Amino acid sequence: MTRRANWWRLAAAWMLAAAAMVAPAGSAQAADGGTVPPSMPNGFGLTQVDTAKGSATNFSLTVTTPEVAGEQHIKIILPGGYYDDPARRYPVMYFLHGSPDDPIQQNYPALSMSDSMITVIPDGGARGWYANWLDQKTAAGAQNWENFHLKQVIPYIDANLRTIPTRKARAVAGVSMGGFGAFRYAQARPDLFSQTASLSGDIDLSVRSMHLRLAVVASLIDAQGAICGSVSGVCDPKDSPYRPGVDSDAAFGSPYPVFNADRRWNEVDPSQHMDRLKAGGVGVSLYVGNGGGSPTDIEFWLEGAAKHVRNAMDALGMSYHYVNYGDGSGWGTLCNGGHNAGCWEESLRDLIPRLERSFAS
Template sequence: MRPLLTGARSRFPLRAKTAAAATALAALTVFAGPVAHADAPSIPSFTNGYGLTQVSGATEVRSATDFTITVTSQQLSGQHKIRIFLPRDYAADPGKRWPVVYFLHGGGGTVDDAAAAPALRSDSAITVVPDGGLKGWYADWLMQNTAAGAANWETFHIGQVVPFIDTNLRTIADKGHRAVTGVSMGGYGALHYAESHSDVFGHVASLSGGIDFGMPAVRGAVLATELNLTGAWCAVSTSSSSGAGQCTGYGPYVDSDAIFGSPYPVLNADHIWNEVNPAAPANLAKLAGVDVTLYTGNQGPIDNFTEIAAQNVKSGLDKLGYPSRLVDYGNGSTLASTCDGGHNYGCWAPAVADYMSHLRGAFTTTS
């Protein structure tokens, strides 16, 4: 791959920036949660629909309020998990409906990373953690014929998972009671989804997100995942730092143009990157009326960049006159004893706890 061309003001060497960022049952059955023995916890029944088919025998039931279903979709190759945390009173109060929080994991991660943020187990809301792929980037990929196969992640999440959850669980199915949040790659996904689907999500939080595609380092992080260049992003954007998982890479190598097309900023070749850039003024303008929160530290080769990206987004929202909340916890000392200001769940877990507390009030005001 030839070196990335340069613009008038800043050089964009692909290898250097990428390295910096890398361092830096049966189909038609009604599913009742297969259980192996009579005293296993009972979970809600789910009916296939919206293009999702549950995989028989693949459900993981940890408790009546913590379980994972596995589905297939023509939008994606393979099988994909959806982990769900229910409020403890969900079964005991069958007439009550609940707000929903969607949590999007980071690159190289899985739905089980959510266990590293205990506050996601809320008694005030249902939490849904859909698979986002090792490098899905919460996008409908430009290329569908790569080693990753079909990869329409945005369509899967917005067109399938959201209505599937609203149909099968007792949700309050309006934007005022639906939030999306995520870390790292998922931080990008959360803000992108809130911008592109402001009729779906009324609340959004990005934690250490790659939310400014105008920054070479952020583009480099995406390219690192496409090329499966493991490094710091992979090691700490999962819950491995909390002992709950291990990032083993981003899956098979795919072309560097596979997700968003050419990253080269010349002759509008990078137009898709610009169109989906969360920091672009046109996209920020779509957040009118959306409750926006941004979290970031500033330590290490990664959050050094996510702080800049968060500040750029905050500045753009301020110029539009849109209220938003930026929690820049710097070296972490003001957030929690577990936080070093870096790109890890030692910081994200307490940030999620802060956000879930914020949401309790935000959901109440939209009731």
């Protein structure tokens, strides 16, 4: 009797959980006549700190989660006609920002151009690197960004908005640090995403792109704050977005290629695992410039990383969409080939219609 009673209690709990997950997807409607953001209750480990800010179709949430220290933002952009047809569901693009940016600052006009797709921009931290850090006991506190995004944000969005909750209707794209995150997430979970895109991404962290690996290290140890502190009058170390500095090994272990000490860096390096995208049937888009040929622009170095990834895809016989816009000539009026928002806006104007066609096919 006890075993059967426990089974029924478990079954009832499952049904209640399922109802809690499904009901909000049909009930999240804009309040106050469609002028303010919809109500999205807490769940999946996410707790809202305040009411949503913004309009009914372009708003941000502030949440806390045990997976990541501090308060995090999630920006959501809904199609203009989202509230017109309560039965219609939409595919989702998860857009990952760069370092040391924030979801609120992702104001590319192209992100609001779609009438057939939801865009979600989760916080990735100033230097979270879209990873569950190896060391969770640093001064930065909990840093499980992958858990936050893949195990909390995605199911939360599917439960509260009218999404099409399948891999076919889900894409992940990102700029700079977010380009790394987009490729890495698609490689780790091809069951979640059918498309991935890197815009000027740090997508080669192998020893052949050691300068990019060391750029990640610089963000971890707060090299910017150290430089500020050693050069009087130039800047205040307290203004560094990478505070507090942590050990260079905090995220991925030792970055130094001695006796395989950097094995974790190689494991998360997108350039060495493009076969996972091929095996998973994930569509790949890759955008990069050349920084105007200037080594002082990080885009100059990212061009080499993108070429390494393209060569890896060619060796695997993969199909992909690759754009090297060089110095920006012919790539719209906003791009000069550098590592900047103007070039990313032009790339998004190319990417988003392509994702829409993929979702609709």
